Structures are given as structure tokens and as C-alpha cells.
Amino acid sequence: xxxxxxxxxxxxxxIGTDLLMKIKRSEWIEPVWMVGIDxxxxxxxxxxxxxxxxxxxxLDGMLDKVIEDDIRIAFxxxxxxxxxxxxxxxxxxxxxxxxxxxxxxxxxxxxxxxxKQHAEKLEMNVxxxxxxxxxxxxxxxAVSQVQDVEYGEIxxxxxxxxxxxxxxxxxxEFTRTTSGAVEKVGGAKKGKAIIIINPAEPPLMMxxxxxxxxxxxPDQERIIESVxxxxxxxxxxxxxxxxxxxPVFDGNKVSVFMEVKGLGDFLPEYAGNLDIMTAAGLRTAExxxxxxxxxxxxxxxxx
Amino acid sequence: xDLTGKKVTLHDMSLRDGMxxxxxxxxxxxxxxxxxxxxxxGIPLIEVTHGDGLGGSSLNYGFPAHSDExxxxxxxxxxxxxxxxxxxxxxxxxxxxxKMANDxxxxxxxxxxxxxxxxxxxxHIGMAAKMGMDTVGFLMMAHMVTAExxxxxxxxxxxxxxxxxxxxxxxxxxxxxxxxxxxxxLRAELNSTTELGFHGHHNMGMAIANSLAAVExxxxxxxxxxxxxxxxxxxxxxxxxxxxxxxxxxxxxxxLYKVMDVAEDLVVPLMDHPIRVDRNALTLxxxxxxxxxxxxxxxxxxxxxxxxxxxxxxxxxxGTVGGQExxxxxxxxxxxxxxxxx
Numbered sequence: 001x002x003x004x005x006x007x008x009x010x011x012x013x014x015i016g017t018d019l020l021m022k023i024k025r026s027e028w029i030e031p032v033w034m035v036g037i038d039x040x041x042x043x044x045x046x047x048x049x050x051x052x053x054x055x056x057x058x059l060d061g062m063l064d065k066v067i068e069d070d071i072r073i074a075f076x077x078x079x080x081x082x083x084x085x086x087x088x089x090x091x092x093x094x095x096x097x098x099x100x101x102x103x104x105x106x107x108x109x110x111x112x113x114x115x116k117q118h119a120e121k122l123e124m125n126v127x128x129x130x131x132x133x134x135x136x137x138x139x140x141x142a143v144s145q146v147q148d149v150e151y152g153e154i155x156x157x158x159x160x161x162x163x164x165x166x167x168x169x170x171x172x173e174f175t176r177t178t179s180g181a182v183e184k185v186g187g188a189k190k191g192k193a194i195i196i197i198n199p200a201e202p203p204l205m206m207x208x209x210x211x212x213x214x215x216x217x218p219d220q221e222r223i224i225e226s227v228x229x230x231x232x233x234x235x236x237x238x239x240x241x242x243x244x245x246x247p248v249f250d251g252n253k254v255s256v257f258m259e260v261k262g263l264g265d266f267l268p269e270y271a272g273n274l275d276i277m278t279a280a281g282l283r284t285a286e287x288x289x290x291x292x293x294x295x296x297x298x299x300x301x302x303x
Numbered sequence: 304x305d306l307t308g309k310k311v312t313l314h315d316m317s318l319r320d321g322m323x324x325x326x327x328x329x330x331x332x333x334x335x336x337x338x339x340x341x342x343x344x345g346i347p348l349i350e351v352t353h354g355d356g357l358g359g360s361s362l363n364y365g366f367p368a369h370s371d372e373x374x375x376x377x378x379x380x381x382x383x384x385x386x387x388x389x390x391x392x393x394x395x396x397x398x399x400x401x402k403m404a405n406d407x408x409x410x411x412x413x414x415x416x417x418x419x420x421x422x423x424x425x426x427h428i429g430m431a432a433k434m435g436m437d438t439v440g441f442l443m444m445a446h447m448v449t450a451e452x453x454x455x456x457x458x459x460x461x462x463x464x465x466x467x468x469x470x471x472x473x474x475x476x477x478x479x480x481x482x483x484x485x486x487x488x489l490r491a492e493l494n495s496t497t498e499l500g501f502h503g504h505h506n507m508g509m510a511i512a513n514s515l516a517a518v519e520x521x522x523x524x525x526x527x528x529x530x531x532x533x534x535x536x537x538x539x540x541x542x543x544x545x546x547x548x549x550x551x552x553x554x555x556x557x558x559l560y561k562v563m564d565v566a567e568d569l570v571v572p573l574m575d576h577p578i579r580v581d582r583n584a585l586t587l588x589x590x591x592x593x594x595x596x597x598x599x600x601x602x603x604x605x606x607x608x609x610x611x612x613x614x615x616x617x618x619x620x621x622g623t624v625g626g627q628e629x630x631x632x633x634x635x636x637x638x639x640x641x642x643x644x645x
Contacts, residue, residue: 153362155629160420171423172397192361195394199419200622209629211362245636253362257633 005289005299006070008033008095010059010086011077012043014164015100018266019075019278020047026282028289032069033062059086066093072292072299073285076101079166080173091124094300096288098281099127101166102173108181110134111283112233113141119287122297126284129185131273132156132195132208133178134280135241139210139256140186142230143247146222148215150252152188154178155211157196159203162271171195188212206260206272207244214252223247223254237283238276239263304519306553312524313555314348314500315341315541317570318378319390321532322354323595324578327367331377337569338378341529342385344561346541348411348524350388351378354534354595355626356415357389357404358396363629364595371400375407386410390441392626393423398430405434413469414460415441417624418448421456425463432464439500440465443625446476446591450488457489467498467524472513473625475506475535475588479516490521500524503539505531506588508580510539511547518553530566532574535594536584542566583611590619599628603635608644 007029009016016034023031034047039056048054053069055061065071074090075098076083083103090097099106106125109118110133118126128134136154143149156178167174175193182191198204227247234241240261248255262268262275291297318334338349352371353359360366369377371389379387388411389404401412412431414424424440431438440460445453457468470485477485482501489499501517503510503526514525527544531537542562548555580588583601587594592615600611600618614635623630639645 151362155363157627157630165422168420168422169425171393172399172426175394175397194361194363194626196624196626197394197417197420197423198622198624198627199417200624204621207630207633209363209633213362245633248632248636255632257629257636 003289003293004028004030005072005285005292006030006032007073007075007285008035008062008071009075009077010035012036012041012047013077014267014274015077015278016075017043017046018274019077019281020050020052021265022278022282024050026286028286029073029282032071033065035059035062059089063089063093066090066095067302070302071095073098073288075281075285087125094302097125098284099125100277100281102130102170102177103127104177108185109284110137110141110181110185111237111280112138112230113185115284115287119291120296128277128281128284129181130174130178131158131277132174132193133181134276135206135208135258135260135273136210137181137186138230138234139227139258140182140188140212142226143212143214143223143254144187146219146226149188149212150215151190151213152182152186153192153211154182155194155196155209156273157198157204157207158273159206159270160197160199161203162206162267162273163197203268203270205270208258208260210256210258212254214254218249218252218254220249227256237279240269240272241276304515306515306518306548306551309518309553310523311518311548311553311555312348313346313541313545313557314350314388314524314526315346316350316526316528316538317530317532319350319352320354320534320538321528322367323534323598324532324537325573325575326598327353327365329368329573331369331373333573334374335377335381337529337565338385339381340561340565340569342382344565345557346385346562347556348388349385350390351375352389355392356396357391357400372403372407375404375409379408388413390415391427392416393427395626398427401427401431405436409436411437411439413439413441414465415443418442418445418453418456421459424460428460428463428465437467438465439467439469441469441471441502443471443473444593445470445485446472446474446481450485453485454489454492457493461493461497467500468493469500469502470517471502472504473593474591475504475510475594476591477513478507478509479512482513482516483520486517486520486522498523500526502526504533504588504594505536505539505580506584506594511544514539514544515547529562530570531578532570533578533594535587535597536580537578583615586612586615590616592619593623593625596628596631599631603631607635607639609635609638609642613638
């Protein structure tokens with residue numbers, strides 16, 4: 001039996017295409033299907049050229065192939081509006097759903113913080129929060145793992161070119177979902193998220209600032225160590241995750257300044273925000289595959 | 304220049320943009336006193352709350368003395384004729400803030416985006432217009448793009464439901480010819496029913512001249528601030544602008560002496576520092592940098608030993624936009640390390 005789990009990607013846009021390119025290199029996941037709704041879309045054409053089966057009639061165009069092709073993992077890179085339906089249909093067939101939309105039906109997943117517990121519980125739908133969340137919540141968690149964080153705030157600055165129409169039409173989703181995850185996953189009692197879109201040319205690299213207010217005087221030594229360790233954890237799947245400055249301490253305020261350089265698979269390196277989403281999504285799927293292979297979890301039975 | 308008979312709607316910024324200069328620490332009592340004075344002076348529109356708008360309360364921009372709700376609750380019921388406005392920057396505030404503002408009796412909502420990113424404002428402008436608010440699309444840092452690009456973005460906001468579009472000189476960079484060209488172009492191309500506004504900063508000493516140019520070119524709403532209290536070298540000083548409009552026989556509907564008195568008796572005494580074109584404020588205008596970066600750069604200078612002017616010039620080179628205050632400390636740390644200071 002191959003250790004690789006077979007996967008479908010829904011949504012052949014920037015995220016879906018970047019994901020496909022990353023999955024092709026994975027030891028644990030094999031991309032089999034790409035699903036779109038426009039037969040003329042460049043994303044579907046590109047996937048077909050890469051030898052991937054494509055459906056241009058949405059998820060329904062390939063649902064009857066899920067069992068036949070033994071699809072075990074789905075990545076949804078469409079929108080929050082259609083995600084619930086996609087997830088329901090695929091979960092019914094025993095497919096684990098990795099949600100890259102802001103729908104957040106399932107629990108938030110920030111790989112170095114809580115992926116293992118989701119995989120061990122075989123969560124059938126996990127949500128990858130937002131790009132800003134993936135880039136910053138590990139840092140909030142790094143501080144809250146040392147001591148209580150009363151307030152966590154993140155500011156994500158991304159290049160205009162890397163922000164697609166979906167995010168733009170519903171930018172509030174970003175702030176709400178991210179601030180919620182700063183609390184739930186980051187461990188801050190109260191969370192806040194800010195996103196800034198910058199149109200500078202050449203495009204700026206994704207940068208993120210993380211501020212935490214600790215309840216008691218910050219234990220500087222332990223926080224510095226925790227932050228540096230967490231950076232290394234994220235670097236395992238996003239090599240361009242870089243601590244630029246900090247942690248800086250000012251009273252009970254702890255500030256960390258990050259830069260996220262992408263791998264440049266589909267979009268250029270500056271789009272670290274897309275890269276960290278797709279890399280985290282893939283990392284999540286890989287963990288499920290590893291756990292299944294090690295028989296820590298048993299995937300839904302198939303006849 | 305002939306502005307005889309031109310009708311100008313003045314919009315005071317001292318209690319919102321002025322919050323930047325006060326590190327968001329104006330008290331509700333001070334706000335009520337100033338807003339009441341402005342109301343009595345006949346100023347029709349007054350903006351309040353955090354300098355970065357609704358939801359601006361943060362470590363990044365500063366925690367205000369009071370919440371948005373507390374400011375609105377204090378000021379709105381005290382107004383006899385003046386209407387209250389609030390600013391909302393998508394990415395910082397959300398439609399929840401907007402609904403809250405509407406519930407508290409805010410009349411005018413101004414949805415602000417960087418001048419190239421209008422499409423993030425669709426849900427907010429749409430919602431405000433749907434709720435029947437006076438809905439303004441506020442295109443910030445308008446000096447960074449051509450008139451054509453500005454129009455394209457203005458049309459987006461107009462299509463979402465904005466009944467007024469602002470050309471916003473957030474950096475105080477523009478010179479009068481640019482204002483004339485941009486406002487004139489917007490006036491010619493937008494719906495004739497769409498109002499136009501101009502928001503100036505005095506960093507290059509041009510706020511009055513620019514505001515006049517805007518009126519001449521077709522803007523009818525002009526932002527100003529009593530005693531100039533605002534970010535950077537401040538906004539168009541309202542009492543000065545009123546006096547100039549008076550001399551030019553434009554119609555502004557306000558009492559000059561009363562506006563002067565609010566400026567002198569209420570606003571100047573609460574200033575933490577003189578609002579003037581000092582070295583750093585001038586650099587903002589000269590380098591085209593968002594005006595509220597001023598105090599952040601000065602604090603970074605004090606903390607890390609890098610000149611605020613050097614920081615601001617570098618921030619200009621990097622094309623930073625409004626809201627990127629976090630970049631200032633980050634850059635100061637990097638520059639300070641390079642110089643071997645830390």
C-alpha cells in the first residue's frame with residue numbers, strides 16, 4: 001500500500017494552483033483532481049497540462065470518482081459561501097476536508113500549535129484560518145505558552161498583487177476570523193487583527209507585526225527562546241518565515257516583527273501570505289497521512 | 304480666483320484627525336466642549352472618535368482615552384444643528400462598527416481606503432448606503448496615483464453607493480496645481496450628483512491654498528480642523544479657511560469669530576505640542592508620508608537613536624501607506640542595528 005493519500009483540490013485560482021505545485025513534491029499526498037467551474041479557466045488548463053484530472057462542472061462533476069480514485073483528502077480553495085456544501089458532500093464520502101476559505105466550519109488549525117491534536121482526533125474538517133493568522137498566531141502562541149497573554153494583536157501587511165477578489169469583497173472575514181483565532185489558537189484572552197494592503201512596486205514582501213500584552217512582567221529569556229523555537233517550527237514548512245526584529249519588550253508589551261518570503265511556486269516570492277496558507281494546508285494534510293500510515297488514526301472505512 | 308457665491312460645506316477634523324496629535328487622549332468632556340462650540344459656530348459636520356477611525360483602538364495605533372461608543376454617546380446627543388461623522392478603514396474596522404455608529408446616531412460615514420484599493424470598501428459603503436447614511440468614499444494618499452487611476456477607484460466607490468468622494472492628501476504632499484487637476488478631473492467624470500471633497504494636511508504649508516483650489520475645481524466639502532489640530536503639521540486650519548472664504552465671498556454658513564474662539568480658547572490649550580510645520584512634519588509632506596507617522600517616528604528616534612527624518616524619508620521610499628505604523632519601529636530597529644547603536 002502506498003503511503004500517499006490521494007487528494008482533490010477545489011478551486012483552481014492562485015491558492016489552488018500554488019497548492020497543486022507544492023503537493024506534487026509531497027511524499028505524503030498525491031494530487032489527483034482539480035475542480036473548477038469554468039472550463040476556460042487558466043488554472044484548470046494548467047492542472048490538466050500537469051497531468052491532473054479536471055472537473056469543470058464543480059465538485060458534482062467528480063463526486064462519483066471519489067471512491068473509485070480513493071480520494072482521502074480535499075483542499076477547498078473556493079469561498080466561504082460554497083464551502084459548507086463542498087465539505088458536507090465530501091465528508092459523507094469519508095474525505096477529510098482542509099478548508100482554506102474563511103468559512104471556518106471546523107476547528108482552526110495552525111500547524112505548529114494544534115495540528116497534531118486535530119490529526120489524532122481525525123477531525124474531518126479543519127480550517128486554515130487566514131494568511132495573516134498562519135503568519136502570526138504561532139508567535140502569539142509562543143508567548144502564551146510561556147505566560148498568560150491578556151491581549152494579542154497582529155498586523156499583516158500584504159502586497160496588493162497578492163490579494164484576490166474574494167478577500168477584497170469580504171475583508172471583514174479576515175479581521176474577524178483572524179482575531180478569533182488569535183484568541184482560540186494563539187491563547188490570547190482578547191485578540192485583534194488588522195490587515196493593510198500595500199500597492200508598492202516592486203511588491204513588498206508579506207510582513208507581520210505581533211504585539212502581546214502579558215498579564216505579568218514578561219519573562220524575557222523564556223519568551224525569546226519560545227519565539228525562536230516557534231520560528232524554527234514554522235520554517236519546517238515555510239522556509240522563508242523570518243524573524244526580522246524582536247522580541248522587543250516595553251513594559252508588558254512584547255513585539256515581534258516578521259517577514260514571510262514565499263517559495264515562489266506559482267506566485268512570486270513576495271506573496272508569502274499565499275505561500276504560508278498553502279504550505280500550512282499541505283502540512284496539515286501530510287500530518288493526517290503520516291498518522292494514518294503509522295496507524296495512530298484509521299481513515300473512514302471503504303468497501 | 305473667483306469663489307463668489309460658491310457653497311462650501313465645512314467638515315471639522317479636530318476631534319478625529321486631531322486625535323493623532325493627542326495620541327488619542329482627548330477626553331469626552333473636551334470633545335463635547337469643542338463639538339458644542341463648533342455646533343454653535345455653525346460648522347455643519349464634525350468627525351469624532353479614534354484617529355484611525357472606528358475600531359482603531361489598538362497597540363499599533365494607540366489605545367484611546369475612551370471607546371468609540373463612549374465618544375459617540377457623549378457627543379451626538381449634544382448637537383443642535385451639526386451632524387456627526389465617523390471614519391472607517393476596512394481592514395481595521397468592520398461593518399459591525401458601522402452598524403454601531405449608525406445606532407449611535409452618526410449621520411455621515413466615511414469609508415477610507417488607500418487610493419488604489421477601493422474594492423475593499425464594497426461591503427462597508429454598500430451597507431452604509433443601504434442604511435441610508437450619508438456615505439463618503441475617502442481615497443487616501445491620493446498624491447501617489449494619477450488622476451486617471453484616482454477616477455477609476457472613485458468610480459468603484461460611487462458604484463458601491465457612495466454619494467460623495469474625497470481626494471485625500473494624507474501626506475500633505477500635494478501642491479495646488481495637482482489638487483486642481485485631480486478634483487477637476489473627478490468633477491468632470493463622476494456623476495454630477497456625486498459630491499466631491501478635499502482633505503488636506505499642512506505639511507508643505509499648502510492646506511489653505513489646496514483647499515481653495517479644490518473648491519474652485521468643483522469640490523463642495525472641505526475638511527479642516529480648528530487650530531489645525533491634526534496629524535503632521537495638522538489639517539487645513541478651519542478658522543483661517545473660514546476667514547479666507549469670507550474675504551472671497553464664498554458661502555460657508557459659519558461664524559468666523561466663534562470658530563476663532565473655539566480654536567483659541569478650547570483647542571490650543573489642549574495641544575501637547577504646537578501644531579506647526581516643523582522639521583519632521585515638513586519631511587512628511589516633502590517625502591509623501593502618511594501624516595500620522597509623525598509622532599511614531601519621533602518616539603522611535605528617542606528610543607533607538609535614528610533620526611525621525613531619516614526614518615520618514617526611508618518610509619517614503621518604500622511606498623508605505625496609511626496604517627503601516629508598525630513599520631516605523633521595525634525600520635528603526637533595523638536602521639539602529641545597521642548603525643551599531645543597538
